Amino acid sequence: MKKVLFLMRYPLDDDYNLKLKFNGQMRACVNLGYDVYYIGYDASSYYLCNVNSGEKQATGRTHFYKYKNYRSTFAFFDLYSALASVLKNRQFDFIYMRNKPVTSKAVSALKKHKSSGGKLIVEIPSYGVNEASLSFARRLIYRLSKKSKEKFRQLADLYTLIGNDCPDTYNGKPAMEIVNGVSLETIPMKKQNEIGSEIHILALASMRDWHGFDRVIRGISSCSADEKLILHLVGQDLDGSVQKWLSLAGELNVSSNVIYHGALYDNQLNEMFDMCHLAVGSMAFHRIGATTGSTLKVREYIARGIPFIYGYEDSALDGTEWFAIRFPADESPVDFDRVIPLIKNIYTNRDAVKEIRRFASENLSWEKQLRPVFTGAEEA
Numbered sequence: 605m606k607k608v609l610f611l612m613r614y615p616l617d618d619d620y621n622l623k624l625k626f627n628g629q630m631r632a633c634v635n636l637g638y639d640v641y642y643i644g645y646d647a648s649s650y651y652l653c654n655v656n657s658g659e660k661q662a663t664g665r666t667h668f669y670k671y672k673n674y675r676s677t678f679a680f681f682d683l684y685s686a687l688a689s690v691l692k693n694r695q696f697d698f699i700y701m702r703n704k705p706v707t708s709k710a711v712s713a714l715k716k717h718k719s720s721g722g723k724l725i726v727e728i729p730s731y732g733v734n735e736a737s738l739s740f741a742r743r744l745i746y747r748l749s750k751k752s753k754e755k756f757r758q759l760a761d762l763y764t765l766i767g768n769d770c771p772d773t774y775n776g777k778p779a780m781e782i783v784n785g786v787s788l789e790t791i792p793m794k795k796q797n798e799i800g801s802e803i804h805i806l807a808l809a810s811m812r813d814w815h816g817f818d819r820v821i822r823g824i825s826s827c828s829a830d831e832k833l834i835l836h837l838v839g840q841d842l843d844g845s846v847q848k849w850l851s852l853a854g855e856l857n858v859s860s861n862v863i864y865h866g867a868l869y870d871n872q873l874n875e876m877f878d879m880c881h882l883a884v885g886s887m888a889f890h891r892i893g894a895t896t897g898s899t900l901k902v903r904e905y906i907a908r909g910i911p912f913i914y915g916y917e918d919s920a921l922d923g924t925e926w927f928a929i930r931f932p933a934d935e936s937p938v939d940f941d942r943v944i945p946l947i948k949n950i951y952t953n954r955d956a957v958k959e960i961r962r963f964a965s966e967n968l969s970w971e972k973q974l975r976p977v978f979t980g981a982e983e984a
Contacts, residue, residue, distance in 0.1 A: 606697040608633050610642040613679050617646045619869045625900050628787030630655045632970030643686050650686035663689045684710040691716050700725045706756045714759050723981045726760045731767025761984040768896045778984050783898040783919045785970035791907040794877040796957040802832045806880040811841045816888025817849055823938030825856035837864045877908050885914030890933040906964040909957030927960045
């Protein structure tokens, strides 16, 4: 059985929105017949973890864990120290690495992996996105690692690109376009609920300005429907946008229609999905210079079985799906007078939740995305 090591920042004890994606990718590789490992960490140590068996082995120490921005700074140094330790005693057929700043220790460790015949696959998760959209700490770390990054680029055997107009080569190496997928094993299906006097709308995200939920709030304020629209904002506020959106709701006299819950996980998040009738994808990608995307949240919405609205071109959707309503990539308010009749019709005339989830199973599985990636890496 061939061995795959996934390399990304994976906090074992903390909730982290990207863990859903990582778990889905790794579970898909298990289903494809690989022996799958990853490096995870907690407040004290780094561990080599085996997805197939559930076993884990300490392989390094965690430093400065309590620092507020640990995940965006010191975590890189600890991760690569753990990687070097792992590769002293183990060999892998593939390392699947999420693009991130690299250090000289990372370059040395990955050279060792390559010298033993291993392949390196590097995922660029937001190809074409302007660096200005990254946090200050992340931009600083990228600049500090520039020299090591130049050496690292030549080690990749294959790049996987998620984003806009992806080419078939990247940094002079073969590249393959993929889209974000889902794992139905890790995402529960929501309950189908009827629409009454209230329509509950879920906006799930790590909150930033480019999610554009102000477009939703302005749409709520101008809606003439009899039903009360209630927007539930769920997720960490990363740039102060939530307070701006709540202030906007106050200015438009719809404060009672907008509720911020903070981040929710596990049963609390499942209950939120069960209560809501409609979800919201990103409505303002254009604010960071993008009009096309492959967002994780839209995949989760489809896997959960909830209809949604969005404001960009999604690489997995053609814009005519009955369960998804696409709006222009501009600053116009969401036209809920158009949306509400469509949503009511969806819930009245079909088993919407099961049919949407079936779409995810047939079109968006991680197995479908990753099978050709590992085949391509072997041939590279």
